[in-house]
Amino acid sequence: MIPIARPVMGEPEAAAARRAILSGWITQGPEVEAFEAEFARSVGAEFACAVSSCTTALHLALLVAGVEPGDEVITVSHSYIATANSIRYCGALPVFVDIEPAGYNMDPSLLEAARTERTRAVLCVHQMGMPCDLPAILAFARRHGLPLIEDAACAAGSEILWQGQWQPIGRPHGDAACFSFHPRKVMSTGDGGMLTTNNAEYDRLFRLWRQHSMSVNDRVRHSSNQVIFEEYPMVGYNYRMTDIQAAVGDEQLKRMPGILARRRELAAVYDEAFRGHPVIATPAKPPRTEWNVQSYIVRLRGFDAARRDGVMQTLLDGGIASRAGVMASHREPAYAARGVRLPVTEAASDGSLVLPLHGGLSEKDIGTVAAALRAAVA
Numbered sequence: 130m131i132p133i134a135r136p137v138m139g140e141p142e143a144a145a146a147r148r149a150i151l152s153g154w155i156t157q158g159p160e161v162e163a164f165e166a167e168f169a170r171s172v173g174a175e176f177a178c179a180v181s182s183c184t185t186a187l188h189l190a191l192l193v194a195g196v197e198p199g200d201e202v203i204t205v206s207h208s209y210i211a212t213a214n215s216i217r218y219c220g221a222l223p224v225f226v227d228i229e230p231a232g233y234n235m236d237p238s239l240l241e242a243a244r245t246e247r248t249r250a251v252l253c254v255h256q257m258g259m260p261c262d263l264p265a266i267l268a269f270a271r272r273h274g275l276p277l278i279e280d281a282a283c284a285a286g287s288e289i290l291w292q293g294q295w296q297p298i299g300r301p302h303g304d305a306a307c308f309s310f311h312p313r314k315v316m317s318t319g320d321g322g323m324l325t326t327n328n329a330e331y332d333r334l335f336r337l338w339r340q341h342s343m344s345v346n347d348r349v350r351h352s353s354n355q356v357i358f359e360e361y362p363m364v365g366y367n368y369r370m371t372d373i374q375a376a377v378g379d380e381q382l383k384r385m386p387g388i389l390a391r392r393r394e395l396a397a398v399y400d401e402a403f404r405g406h407p408v409i410a411t412p413a414k415p416p417r418t419e420w421n422v423q424s425y426i427v428r429l430r431g432f433d434a435a436r437r438d439g440v441m442q443t444l445l446d447g448g449i450a451s452r453a454g455v456m457a458s459h460r461e462p463a464y465a466a467r468g469v470r471l472p473v474t475e476a477a478s479d480g481s482l483v484l485p486l487h488g489g490l491s492e493k494d495i496g497t498v499a500a501a502l503r504a505a506v507a
């Protein structure tokens with residue numbers, strides 16, 4: 130069986146977890162602080178705040194951006210449902226725009242028409258780690274004084290050519306970026322998330338609200354030789370990351386250059402195997418970006434969902450896992466009542482599939498998958 134994904138983990142991660150466990154401090158302590166500093170450095174952000182997942186990162190980012198009940202947030206349906214759900218957690222409504230016909234990300238030409246007097250923020254997604262059109266989306270957001278939050282769940286290690294300079298996604302280019310460390314992403318802490326920003330006030334609120342708005346953090350209280358009483362000026366949340374996760378995350382960061390290089394090597398083998406194929410369209414990296422290849426997605430030209438599903442079953446019968454393309458959140462029962470139609474999103478979601486790609490695979494495995502797919506679509 131060839132699995133779709135597998136985290137790259139080994140003795141260094143196990144040793145780091147052990148160190149954290151035996152240290153006597155196992156949640157939001159020194160390991161979290163160290164991981165935050167390393168992560169901020171790796172993306173070139175001034176601040177990084179670790180949380181329990183990207184979903185909780187998105188929730189905090191939208192709250193800090195001022196999203197309130199009754200507001201609207203412009204985003205894409207073509208994403209994991211966490212993107213839309215985080216908007217609903219604020220009591221706000223996601224306003225879904227379609228994706229670009231040639232790619233998998235938000236179409237900036239649709240933003241003006243989606244704006245109303247209730248629009249409070251823009252939540253863009255770097256889907257599968259492919260950077261979205263940040264220059265155009267940011268220009269729209271700034272023109273209307275709207276905060277831009279980046280769902281960078283999949284995008285650790287991706288880059289964008291920004292004013293002539295290569296810059297990591299998550300610097301951030303908008304007001305805050307949200308990362309995921311779920312095992313399906315390129316680096317993992319089991320579960321976990323990170324918020325990056327260059328705005329000190331945003332960072333202060335992230336830190337406050339991830340721990341119930343507690344006015345004094347545990348480390349300050351623990352190291353004080355005076356009795357300290359904290360207060361809770363606002364309602365907050367428990368979105369903490371543990372020190373065990375953070376210790377693992379630090380090791381994963383060290384591995385990132387190797388993880389990225391390997392993913393790109395294996396993707397190149399797929400690209401070559403499908404070159405010029407009449408049905409299988411390889412993923413097109415957006416211009417002026419470097420892609421971490423979080424998911425190797427292919428589009429089956431002319432296939433609807435039923436035929437695509439048939440191909441996936443044939444692959445599975447041959448011991449190869451695959452996944453349907455990115456979901457269309459507006460078609461899920463939780464969102465479908467509004468009757469939105471997004472033809473580009475729907476066609477992309479129905480006609481594409483994600484192939485196995487991870488550090489545990491060899492060039493030969495990739496060749497096996499490619500041959501099986503070519504046979505399945507024939």
Ligand SMILES: *Cc1c(COP(=O)(O)O)cnc(C)c1O
Pocket residue numbers: 182183184185208209211212254256257280282283308309310311321322
């Ligand atoms: C994985 C993912 C999320 C959710 O991340 P969690 O860490 O599992 O909460 C959000 N948005 C996108 C685009 C994702 O791919």
